[in-house]
Amino acid sequence: MKKVLVLGAGQLARMMQLAGTPLNLDVKALDVLSNKVVNPISPEYIYGDLKAGILNADVITAEFEHVAHDILAECEQSGKLFPTSAAIKIGGDRRLEKALLESCNTANAKHYFVHSKADFDKAISHLSLPIIFKSALEGYDGKGQWRLKIAADAEAIWQEMADFMKASTTTVKQGIVAEQMVPFDREVSLVGVRRVNGDVAVYPLTENHHTDGMLSVSVANPVNTVLQEQAVSVFKAIADKLNYVGVLAIEFFQVGNQLLVNEIAPRVHNSGHWTQQGADTCQFENHLRAICDLPLGSTALIRPTAMVNIIGEDTVPNEVFAVPSASVHWYNKGKRVGRKMGHINVSGDNELQLAQRLQSLADILCNKAFPDLSGFAKDYLAKQK
Structure with missing residues (x-):
C-alpha cells in the first residue's frame, strides 16, 4: 500500500x-x-x-x-x-504566474505589477479603464480584488490597496497585479493531468459561472474542437515548462475564438468536480495516479455533466435526490456564510436532458442560497431548444 x-x-x-x-x-x-x-x-x-x-x-x-x-x-x-514547490508557489503568487505565462508565450491580459504609488500611477497611465487589481498573494474566490471603473475613484482604491499591503503578514512581500479588464464572452477552464514520465491527459473545456467572484456552476459538454486544441496546447506548454506532475487547472477568458489565460491552479480544482460523475476517471483519482506513477485513466466526457456549488448551506431539500443522476457531495464542514460546504453533480444523456435536470434542481433549491442558478439554468435550457 x-x-x-x-x-x-x-x-x-x-x-x-x-x-x-x-x-x-x-x-x-x-x-x-x-x-x-x-x-x-x-x-x-x-x-x-x-x-x-x-x-x-x-x-x-x-x-x-x-x-x-x-x-x-x-x-x-x-x-x-509532486508537483514541485516551484509549481505550487507559482499558483500562489500572481507575479510568478504572469512571469511563467510570458515565458511560455501564452496569451493573457495586459498587466503591470504594483508595489508603490508610482507603480499604481504607471499602471493607470498604460492601461485603459476599467482595470482590475488583484492581490499577488492569498487571492482566491474573488477576495483581494479591486475594480477601477472611473478615474475619480483611483485615490480611494489606491488607499485601500496600500492599507491592504501594509497589513499583510505573508512571509513573501505582498503586492498587486493590475490587469486590463477583458470583455470576454465566457469563462472556461481546462483540467489536465501529467504523469512522472510525461504522459498527458486532459478533460474537456468546462464553462464556468461565478457569483460574487466565487464559482457557482460549471458545465461540461461537447466543446468546439478548435478551442479544445488551443487549450490543450497551452496546458502542454505550461506543464512541460514546469516538468509538472499531477493535476493542473487553467482558467481562461474566451474572447471570440481566442483563449486568454486568467490564472492557473497547481492542484485538483473546483471546476473539475463534475468529473466524479461525468468521466470514467475523476480528477482526484487521476491526480493520485500521476503522482504515484500509475497509468492515467480516461479523461473523456462520458455524458454531459454540471456541478453546482453549495455555498453557506449545510442542507438541501430531499427532493434533490429525486432528480435523475443528481449526486450530492458534502465536505463535513461547519456552516458559515460564503463557505463552500459541498457540491451537487447532475448529468444527462445529452445536453437537452442535462439542461432540463439542471432546471429541475434550480426549481427545488432555495433562490436565496443559490441566487444565480435559476437564471443560469433558464438560459442554458433555452440554448438547447
Whole structure:
C-alpha cells in the first residue's frame, strides 16, 4: 500500500482519500494550521506532525497553493513532493504566474505589477479603464480584488490597496497585479493531468459561472474542437515548462475564438468536480495516479455533466435526490456564510436532458442560497431548444 501525504486537510484532500481507497492508497493530510497529520475524512484521528508525515509518506502533494514556504522546502528536500514547490508557489503568487505565462508565450491580459504609488500611477497611465487589481498573494474566490471603473475613484482604491499591503503578514512581500479588464464572452477552464514520465491527459473545456467572484456552476459538454486544441496546447506548454506532475487547472477568458489565460491552479480544482460523475476517471483519482506513477485513466466526457456549488448551506431539500443522476457531495464542514460546504453533480444523456435536470434542481433549491442558478439554468435550457 502506497502512502500519500496531502498538504492541506480540506475538501480536496477528503475527495482524494475517497478516490484513493479503491487504488489501495493510504491518503493522509497535514492540517497546516495545527501541524498535525490527520485522516481527511475523520480529522479526529491524528498521526503525528509534519516531520512524521514526511517520514511515513511515499509521496507528498498539495490541495492548495498557499502553503508556507518552509513547509514546501522541507517536503521538497525529501524528494517526495509532486508537483514541485516551484509549481505550487507559482499558483500562489500572481507575479510568478504572469512571469511563467510570458515565458511560455501564452496569451493573457495586459498587466503591470504594483508595489508603490508610482507603480499604481504607471499602471493607470498604460492601461485603459476599467482595470482590475488583484492581490499577488492569498487571492482566491474573488477576495483581494479591486475594480477601477472611473478615474475619480483611483485615490480611494489606491488607499485601500496600500492599507491592504501594509497589513499583510505573508512571509513573501505582498503586492498587486493590475490587469486590463477583458470583455470576454465566457469563462472556461481546462483540467489536465501529467504523469512522472510525461504522459498527458486532459478533460474537456468546462464553462464556468461565478457569483460574487466565487464559482457557482460549471458545465461540461461537447466543446468546439478548435478551442479544445488551443487549450490543450497551452496546458502542454505550461506543464512541460514546469516538468509538472499531477493535476493542473487553467482558467481562461474566451474572447471570440481566442483563449486568454486568467490564472492557473497547481492542484485538483473546483471546476473539475463534475468529473466524479461525468468521466470514467475523476480528477482526484487521476491526480493520485500521476503522482504515484500509475497509468492515467480516461479523461473523456462520458455524458454531459454540471456541478453546482453549495455555498453557506449545510442542507438541501430531499427532493434533490429525486432528480435523475443528481449526486450530492458534502465536505463535513461547519456552516458559515460564503463557505463552500459541498457540491451537487447532475448529468444527462445529452445536453437537452442535462439542461432540463439542471432546471429541475434550480426549481427545488432555495433562490436565496443559490441566487444565480435559476437564471443560469433558464438560459442554458433555452440554448438547447
